[in-house]
Amino acid sequence: MKAAVLGAPVAHSLSPALHRAAYAGLGLDDWTYEAVECDDAALAAYVTSRGPEWAGLSLTMPLKRTVLPLLDHTDQLAVVAGGANTVVFRPDGRYGYNTDVQGIVDALTEVGATAAGSVTIIGAGATACSALAALAEFGAAAADVVVRDPSRAADLLAAADRLNVHVRLLSLTALTDAAPGLLISTVPAGAADGYAERIRVTGRAPSAVLDVVYAPWPTPLAEAAAAAGAVVASGFAMLLHQAAAQVELMTGKPAPLEAMRAAGEAELARRTAVH
Known part of the structure; x- marks a missing residue:
């Protein structure tokens, strides 16, 4: 199965480190997660062209509001907050959620x-x-x-x-x-x-x-x-917990929170050392 984080810019995103660590911890060896540069104008074409091998998408700025008209089902929390940062592909359509809350x-x-x-x-x-x-x-x-x-x-x-x-x-x-x-x-x-x-x-x-x-x-x-x-x-704690909620929505399994935390902290430390 495939998943990705979309945004513009997106290269800095920590989501790939978090989600890949979750897949490893859950034994989902055939799952992949990438970062994809995508702006408002390109979002509709990208979302609507995903095939059955796609589990879901994480959305960062500036896409959280833009995605709403593209959803078949929108969680109440995403409705009241006015934005969805998560899309889950299911047989009956595209579901939108807000895990930032x-x-x-x-x-x-x-x-x-x-x-x-x-x-x-x-x-x-x-x-x-x-x-x-x-x-x-x-x-x-x-x-x-x-x-x-x-x-x-x-x-x-x-x-x-x-x-x-x-x-x-x-x-x-x-x-x-x-x-x-x-x-x-x-x-x-x-x-x-x-x-x-x-x-x-x-x-x-x-x-x-x-x-x-x-x-x-x-x-x-x-x-x-x-x-x-x-x-x-910290912002990292917020990011970690919203990613854990995304993992659970996309995989249907409890997120391995501590494995994700360790992977995220290691990636942040690596970036700090590089700079």
Whole structure:
């Protein structure tokens, strides 16, 4: 059976290391998993041309919303979050799922973090929508969302409405206010460095932080938050747990989480050594 991760760019993806380790751990010697460069324009042709030897696809940016019209069946979590990062091919059609939500929940749970108290999300993209859905799983009813451009937050506000989570849009300068109980940064490497500097200067940090960036690690945000006493969940943990959920959906077998964790950490260490 075949599977792949699609995105643009995708060469940096850690998913092949994680999924291949899972197949090895499960004894699925005839399964393969590749990284495929694919943008919005090429997605429909790629998805619709997969044959019966295909088990599924992992989707990264910018494809999580683009894929929705191509699905025959969409899981409720993908519907409310407004994006699917997983496609499973079955005899009766293409099924779409969102395992990013599970990845966020598991990454936070792993370090003992909760959504108690105030919650702030940095960013308004597909991952931020998944973060909102994860907060709803924790029972949170509201979140502050920090955005550069409020006019680009329409998809996030629509997801918040479906999730019945109240969102207050804030500018980056608003992060000078009192630190939230939980901070989830969903922006690319470097984009939250200004807030990291504020934590270093003020010594005020959230009680818990999840930074979805996994390389280079620790990020300035994770480093500053940990130094100020925050509990920190890594982007790698989120990636690991969402990949484990994908493996279970595609193979129908429990994911060998620790084998996947070891493989991912080894690959990150290899990349660090190379650079």
